[in-house]
Amino acid sequence: MRRLNDFAVLMLDKRVSWASKLFFIIVVGAYIVLPIDLIPDIFLPFGIVDDGGVVMVAIAMFMRHVSGQIERQAIVSGAENNNIVTTDVESSMVTSDVVRDLLTDYPKTQQDIHNTPRASRNNFSCLALLAFLIVSPCIGIAILTLSGSAALSGMLSSVMNFIDPPAAVNIVSSRTIVHSLQGLGQLVTVSSEVAKADIQVSVNEGFLNAGSYSAKHVAVGVIEAGIDISTTNKDHVSYDSTTNTYTLRLPPPNITSCRIEHIDQYGGSLTLLPADWDLLRQLAQHDAIVQFAQDMIENGILERAKEEATLRLGDFIRALTGSQAHIEYEEGDGEAKLPPSCQPNPPAGWKKGEDGAWSRAD
Amino acid sequence: MNDGRRRNDTVKFSDGVVDWFADFANKNVKSIVTLITVAIIINFLTPITTSISNLMDRLAPPATVDVVSEQAIISSLRGIGKLVTVTSDPHARKVFVSISEGIFDSGYYSANHEVAGIVEAGVDFTKVKSSSFRYDTANDAYILIIPAPELTNCIIVKLKQTEHSLHLGLRDWELLEELARHEAIGLFMADVKEIGILDKAEEETELLLGEFVRNLIDKPVDVIFEEQKSEPDLPDTCDPKLPFGWEKDESGAWRRAS
Numbered sequence: 001m002r003r004l005n006d007f008a009v010l011m012l013d014k015r016v017s018w019a020s021k022l023f024f025i026i027v028v029g030a031y032i033v034l035p036i037d038l039i040p041d042i043f044l045p046f047g048i049v050d051d052g053g054v055v056m057v058a059i060a061m062f063m064r065h066v067s068g069q070i071e072r073q074a075i076v077s078g079a080e081n082n083n084i085v086t087t088d089v090e091s092s093m094v095t096s097d098v099v100r101d102l103l104t105d106y107p108k109t110q111q112d113i114h115n116t117p118r119a120s121r122n123n124f125s126c127l128a129l130l131a132f133l134i135v136s137p138c139i140g141i142a143i144l145t146l147s148g149s150a151a152l153s154g155m156l157s158s159v160m161n162f163i164d165p166p167a168a169v170n171i172v173s174s175r176t177i178v179h180s181l182q183g184l185g186q187l188v189t190v191s192s193e194v195a196k197a198d199i200q201v202s203v204n205e206g207f208l209n210a211g212s213y214s215a216k217h218v219a220v221g222v223i224e225a226g227i228d229i230s231t232t233n234k235d236h237v238s239y240d241s242t243t244n245t246y247t248l249r250l251p252p253p254n255i256t257s258c259r260i261e262h263i264d265q266y267g268g269s270l271t272l273l274p275a276d277w278d279l280l281r282q283l284a285q286h287d288a289i290v291q292f293a294q295d296m297i298e299n300g301i302l303e304r305a306k307e308e309a310t311l312r313l314g315d316f317i318r319a320l321t322g323s324q325a326h327i328e329y330e331e332g333d334g335e336a337k338l339p340p341s342c343q344p345n346p347p348a349g350w351k352k353g354e355d356g357a358w359s360r361a362d
Numbered sequence: 363m364n365d366g367r368r369r370n371d372t373v374k375f376s377d378g379v380v381d382w383f384a385d386f387a388n389k390n391v392k393s394i395v396t397l398i399t400v401a402i403i404i405n406f407l408t409p410i411t412t413s414i415s416n417l418m419d420r421l422a423p424p425a426t427v428d429v430v431s432e433q434a435i436i437s438s439l440r441g442i443g444k445l446v447t448v449t450s451d452p453h454a455r456k457v458f459v460s461i462s463e464g465i466f467d468s469g470y471y472s473a474n475h476e477v478a479g480i481v482e483a484g485v486d487f488t489k490v491k492s493s494s495f496r497y498d499t500a501n502d503a504y505i506l507i508i509p510a511p512e513l514t515n516c517i518i519v520k521l522k523q524t525e526h527s528l529h530l531g532l533r534d535w536e537l538l539e540e541l542a543r544h545e546a547i548g549l550f551m552a553d554v555k556e557i558g559i560l561d562k563a564e565e566e567t568e569l570l571l572g573e574f575v576r577n578l579i580d581k582p583v584d585v586i587f588e589e590q591k592s593e594p595d596l597p598d599t600c601d602p603k604l605p606f607g608w609e610k611d612e613s614g615a616w617r618r619a620s
């Protein structure tokens with residue numbers, strides 16, 4: 001207890017350097033915390049008892065070390081007082097033998113101090129402590145290896161999990177206000193998966209285009225098409241009793257939805273100024289959706305939708321009535337109507353002109 | 363005599379006016395020079411500013427964008443039969459995603475996302491077969507039994523990443539976006555189910571098919587739905603693939619795939 005009291009006094013003493021105090025706290029603290037040491041902590045209770053013993057030894061070594069610091073400071077002050085070294089015994093209130101000897105033997109000449117063998121032990125105690133703390137985990141690992149690799153890997157895993165825990169994801173979202181649900185009557189009869197590679201998007205801006213940057217993208221999307229049957233009424237249905245055939249006239253097929261499954265960016269240009277890479281992805285996505293819809297219309301998705309709708313509704317009518325079914329389609333006005341998902345909003349702050357050129361919105 | 367006096371008066375008046383102007387000019391030289399200078403500048407200001415503006419437009423023109431892409435490649439084209447009877451208005455959420463990794467979380471990074479999406483629901487029309495129809499002779503009415511409504515499509519119409527955290531080194535921002543997308547789809551589905559999208563789909567389907575059949579055969583029809591599955595099938599769009607290298611545990615928390 002007396003030693004612990006002395007230790008506490010020395011830790012609070014201003015004459016002891018902060019470096020010494022921090023060294024002690026960090027090194028000894030690490031030894032206590034790390035599960036792998038001289039006797040690994042999994043081997044209870046010895047794994048904890050050895051930590052306590054090491055702490056006591058470390059305290060003793062620390063006190064030896066700091067006695068040297070106080071001594072050196074006394075030498076310095078002695079040099080200023082014509083080689084007569086004095087200290088204030090009462091203010092330190094230290095009771096350990098080492099430090100008491102130091103203080104009660106004063107006044108001393110500077111030569112006496114230098115001859116004192118105590119000074120040579122100060123650095124040794126510090127190094128000895130450090131060496132012990134480095135070597136003991138190695139001995140601990142050897143013990144664990146001998147006792148089985150499973151224990152070792154478990155111990156190493158727990159150490160690594162403490163230092164470098166597994167990646168964790170945190171997601172927080174705001175509340176949504178769903179405004180309304182709308183009724184539809186779309187018979188979606190065809191789905192196509194499309195892909196576009198090498199969508200190159202470049203933004204040219206800045207003084208002499210110094211802020212220009214570009215990147216390439218690969219986009220994969222899905223386009224669906226079908227028929228809107230919500231507008232059919234009795235006028236669109238006729239029955240021919242001679243041929244036992246129902247004739248159903250439907251509106252022309254249309255694209256019903258467009259979506260991008262994923263879009264990858266690559267080949268970004270070198271740029272010294274900050275670049276809005278997300279803007280490039282949004283522009284690429286906008287272009288991809290619009291182009292996908294147009295490309296699929298050119299590639300006959302609407303004709304395929306018509307064929308599938310004929311098949312589905314023909315089967316439906318036959319199943320319902322037992323009669324033959326003939327499906328006809330009204331002529332469209334030439335322009336395919338696109339749903340909102342195929343007409344994405346431009347990225348914030350940008351607009352597309354009638355010529356298809358992008359510019360910053362006013 | 364009068365003419366002479368009048369001439370003298372005129373000369374005196376004109377001399378007086380001249381003297382007044384001369385005196386005024388002498389007293390206000392600086393003001394006059396300033397006014398003349400300003401007038402000249404104003405006169406030439408418009409062409410000067412126009413020239414400067416033209417010069418700046420040449421040196422630093424307004425930002426433009428070039429997009430170059432090739433024809434799309436069709437990887438698949440298949441027939442389906444979805445009767446979509448209800449859609450939600452595009453609704454938006456903000457989704458904040460952060461990843462903590464590395465020694466003492468030194469690799470922490472995060473971003474906010476603005477996500478907007480649409481959810482559609484309807485019935486699988488391909489399951490409507492001849493066995494789905496029954497005729498009720500007592501009431502001279504048809505009974506149409508069709509599968510229970512389910513979600514048919516989940517579409518993300520907008521996904522914008524904002525407010526990146528400060529960081530050193532490279533970060534996988536696309537991963538954050540994928541996580542936000544995955545999370546948003548789940549949240550959108552929960553939102554629309556909460557306001558009864560499946561009930562609404564049932565109502566609309568009953569209305570639509572009932573009307574369609576009545577128009578065909580001019581007979582009343584009862585539309586009956588099969589029992590809702592305890593865990594209805596989800597379309598691929600509402601059940602997106604997990605980001606590569608990641609999985610969700612039983613509690614719904616994300617972790618790296620083992």
